[in-house]
Amino acid sequence: MIKFFRKIRQNLLSEGKTGKYLKYAIGEILLVVFGILIALQINIWNEHRKNQNTLSGYLTFLMEDIENDKYQLVKLIQEREASLESTTKIINSYRSNIPISAPDFLHAFNYIVVEQKFDNNTNGFDKVQNSPLFDSEGFHRIRNLIRDYTKAIDQVKFVESKQNTSSEIMESELLRNGFYDNTWEDFREYYQPDIFQSKSEKTNYLNEINNYNQIKAIFMRNEWALPFIIEDYKRIIDLGERLKLEIDSFQGNREPSYVMKN
Numbered sequence: 001m002i003k004f005f006r007k008i009r010q011n012l013l014s015e016g017k018t019g020k021y022l023k024y025a026i027g028e029i030l031l032v033v034f035g036i037l038i039a040l041q042i043n044i045w046n047e048h049r050k051n052q053n054t055l056s057g058y059l060t061f062l063m064e065d066i067e068n069d070k071y072q073l074v075k076l077i078q079e080r081e082a083s084l085e086s087t088t089k090i091i092n093s094y095r096s097n098i099p100i101s102a103p104d105f106l107h108a109f110n111y112i113v114v115e116q117k118f119d120n121n122t123n124g125f126d127k128v129q130n131s132p133l134f135d136s137e138g139f140h141r142i143r144n145l146i147r148d149y150t151k152a153i154d155q156v157k158f159v160e161s162k163q164n165t166s167s168e169i170m171e172s173e174l175l176r177n178g179f180y181d182n183t184w185e186d187f188r189e190y191y192q193p194d195i196f197q198s199k200s201e202k203t204n205y206l207n208e209i210n211n212y213n214q215i216k217a218i219f220m221r222n223e224w225a226l227p228f229i230i231e232d233y234k235r236i237i238d239l240g241e242r243l244k245l246e247i248d249s250f251q252g253n254r255e256p257s258y259v260m261k262n
Contacts, residue, residue: 005150055131059247061124062146066240067193073233076118080233083111084226087219093206094216102186108191109215112222113171117160118233122151142250147242152239156232163225168215179212 086108093100125146133139175182180187186203188196207213 065121
């Protein structure tokens, strides 16, 4: 092909057709430029398709993260609701001056002082957010939902941290002030009933609550904070479901079927 074009140029020059030669040379340059542009465009299309295929795989990982998060959040909601119920029972008994049994008290107390927190999965989210297509115009709906989802997680982690830190500080105060010295036999029997036998003298937990302000603070703060934490968990689950539907829509090129919730 190169020899063919070279022969044409040589013939034009040998025949003295300079004008035609210049027109031909310009046309040949334009043809080469056009060919280069086509090659570049094909390369861009191939790279874009490659990025799309990679992103599709990353989105699959992200949806797995959401499912794993949901599984963990459902369990946390159940545990937090049980903690809230037992906490309210202790507070109502205390205010009504109704005797509180050791198992009831320790059951509620254990829910609070044993740290609970949401540990979200980030593998798929990290991959998607580092993708070259993450900031593309057609990805804006998923991008916004991802940002809402991660922001909601940051919020719940902040509230959880405050709650766990507060309980830890007050528990340390109880340890220093002698609460565990007075009640440790109950703790031993509660956690290891096969080893430690029931003591004859029962602890009066109404008196313990009166004697230690930290106990009241632990239970009251728990009753106040848990409804907010539970609602934050539910919001993350809702955002995750909406995000999955939007991903399905993006990959299937169809309109999402979810209904936005207030």
